[in-house]
Amino acid sequence: MSKNTNKPGLGMSAKRKISDTVIYIVLILMSIIWLTPFVCIVLQSFRVENTWQVGYVIPKVWGLDNYKNILSTDFVKWYSNTFIMACFVSVLQTIIVLCMSYTLSRFRFRMRKPLMKFMLVLGLFPGMLTMIILYRVLKDLGLTMENAVPGLILVYIASSGMGYYISKGFFDTIPISLDEAARVDGANRLQVLITMIAPLSKSIIIYTLLNGFMGPWADFIFAKYISFNTSAGMNVAVGLNSWLSKDMIATRYTMFCAGGVLVAIPVTLLFMFFQKYYVAGVTNGSVKG
């Protein structure tokens, strides 16, 4: 190092400075490109001088009218639908995934390996392939249209057991002697899972909860089909999309932006608080299973 700095020309620190500058410029440019649409949406949501798309970004008149107005539309219903779905899905999915991965990690039973492989293969099929048949089934159960919320919860959690990889990978890293010690002390399997394994897997549990919570906010295709043009059964994505039709967009565009911002809030908040667990969850689980 010291030799290098003595040499004439560009020293190591100067080189580093240059490369850092270049990297930072690239990164800043990338983040500007990436952030622009979000900034635009936020700015547009505060624009009150008119409600249609305009050729400028900074509002001429600022205000909260869009947020006030949106509360008197069906958006509230869509929002609560999505929120309910997100809560149910995150809790149920986490329970299922934990049970599944604990079982696959700790128990040794016939067909365990084939079952895991089978689920891996099954998971490779795109979920959309099942859409038509799921629609028929849910319709016959009466879980479409205004009852889309329980229907969609079923759809979202139905295959969640197959997403066991990451948490099973993590459970595999917890020494089995812990289980054995607890078993010797008289704990049953459920107690082992709840009192021994769960506290150690906080990051994985939160990761699963977060994942489950986010799914329903982003789903469009299933929600669109299953709600079948019934406002009471729509989630935010489908509902907001209905505001983009030819005859609506001119009066709803800024409210659409406000809706987009409102949708981002819970997910953003959750991420801000649980980010460290989320990252830990992803990396913990990546230890080989």
Add this chain to the structure above:
Amino acid sequence: MKKKLLAILLVAAMILATLAGCGKKDGTTTTSTDKKGGAAATEDLTFNITVWVPELAVELTKKQIEDFNNTNADGIKFNPTIEAVSEADSATTMITDVESGADIFFFAQDQAVRLIQSGALSKLGVQAAESVSAANASGVVSACKLGDDMYAYPLTADNGYFMYYDKSVIPESDIDSMEALIADCEKAGRTFCMETDTSAWYLAGFFFGTGCVSEWAPDLSSINDTFNSDKGLIAAKGLYKLQTSTAHVSSSQGAEFDSAVPAAIVVSGTWDYNNVEAILGDNMGVADLPSFEVDGQSYHIGSFNGCKLLGVKPQTDAARGASLHKLAQYLVSEEAQLERFNELAWGPANTNAQNSDAVKANPGLSALLEQAPYSVPQGTIHGSWWDIGKVIATDVGESDGSDAGLKAALQKYEDTIAALFNMSTDEKEAFSVIGSIAGDGWSVDIPMTRSAEVGNFWYTDAIKLTAGEEFKVRQGASWDVNFGADGSLNGPNVVVENDGYYFIKLAVNDDTTEGIITLEKNSYVNGWTVIGTVSGSNWDADFEMEIQDDGTTFKSVDKFDMTAGTEFKVRQGHNWDVSYGNGNDNYVVDADGSYTVVFDSTTGTITLE
């Protein structure tokens, strides 16, 4: 033990809570099944119905149905559930599941045939059809009909376009001349917005203006199209003037008046009226479309006119069906249409309503009425026409403006349409590749050939592809059936990853719902393979060869251990129609060794490496 009990209780409570949630909703399900009409409902003529109308019309429709409940003489009562569904969405969703669809719904007339074919519209009775036909404008009535039968009720007759302009820029005296308007816009540095490049709907106005026609038979089996004619050439000349003006922007958004380079003229419809008024205020001018001048004669730009219709879903319960039709008649009555005009500014289809003073005083609708003599009712149109038609504007704009150049653009349009009909069944079923490949920009179909393999496999000839190029595979040169990167219908474009020569292969399933596209280095159809006494085989196995980067040389994938005297040939397409060895004879190996077979397909010579 206690803990176990507690756990069980908790689980039970959870399940109960979940079920309770369902239970409540199940309650509504029962009422929704009632909608389909039970024996009880027929007696007292009270029905729960679902109605789909655009969001703007929800409140008014609710009120109108209440009015009907209160005024009808038969004691019919409807409990409507009104959903806000745009006209564009309603037809599409109806078709996916008619049974769950709305009982009464608004839709745009171009969807009528699709809806009739999928059984989503119930036919009007003879009397109803007669009275509705008599009361409404004939253009709209014809849109409700397929053959002699009437399947829908006319709601509006306002789906056409006219011209909004900024009075502060455009002098009143210029609004009749397209040339003067273009000059005004260019001088003021403002734009002239007409969505010609991306929408055949607007573009066609020029051709209708010179007397051209483009009419499809209701079953789409034929078209009477005169766009490529002397009259069409005049229209193309007018279009050329607009396309080549620096002021022209291909858009139909009223909000263009408020954009970075604001518009002075936007060609759009009544749906933009309130926006434009809000932007321009007192400066808003509304007029019918201008005329353009060619060879000293002036031609008024024409337009399409369309309408919104109301449909009634077929019902299993006759009384319910009859009651719904009564409601439908009420909803399209003169009174109801005028109400819709007053509250929503929807232009009525009812002739009495059209002639009322209030309607005549509405600037947007009166511009439409002024435009009406030059407009053409929009009948049933083949879905691919919109794609074929919109290309004219770009072609005309990019031509040199000479008669020959413009005629070429029109000829191309006519050829593309002719190609739609002149296809044999085989051609309609055949797949082709189209994309930004081989120096083309999504305009030429590269044919594929079905191979003799078991299953449904198609190959192109070897094509040179460059990384980043995109393409799709489609059937019958139309987009009705097309595959892309993920193998599903209407999937995303396939993007080429590496440069090279490839045979594009499509593996499609029997009902053409899935098609896997791969880039191959050989083709079962006209690729080359090695066959002979190589690798322990005895003229019974084809060994794959791969096309090389020069596009003509093929090399065997494997290296073969061959002894002197080993014989083989290289044959095309897994059959003996074309094969090469040493001339027509088998190729005989001279000396033992491990060889790659190299074949030059242009000369038919084989070398060993």
